[in-house]
Amino acid sequence: MKNEIPRHSSCVGEAWMHGMFKIKYCHKIFDDKQIRNYCEKLFQQACGKYDIEISELGFDNNHVHMLVDIGLYSRPQVAKMLKGYTAKKLLQKFPKIKKQYFWNSGLWNTSYYLESPKDMKRIISYIRNQKYGKREDKKQMSLLNYAS
DSSP states (O other), X not given: OOSSOOBOSSOBSOOEEEEEEXXXXXXXXXXXXXXXXXXXXXXXXXXXXXXOEEEEEEEXXXXXXXXEEOTTOOHHHHHHHHHHHHHHHHHXXXXXXXXXXXXXXXXXXXXXXXXXXXXXXXXXXXXXXSTBSSOSOOOOOOGGGGOO
């Protein structure tokens, strides 16, 4: 996260959100390391393209959690931009999964989760402790394990 407060054209401050996007039909495509790594790269690119800061990213086998500063965008705009960019590029690179798992439809489930975290440390720990998160201990825990 930033050390200085971001300044936008019409406001000053941050709007951090804990987000989660689920794969359509709950297919476990992120068990494939190549797909997971490419999707992580795509999230970084999308955030750069739309000027959204991403602090944390953690994958499970069929969904992804993130911590993002959405800036001046609304939650629906952020979901549409990130899901649209990553889906298009991922399915172009891996066309076989589009046919095999998604019957030539889209990658992401239409729903999404984006909420302001009440406890940043807890959410960061939760994201890092996803099945394919950036942590030392490989034991996955639920959000309830992080309750104060």
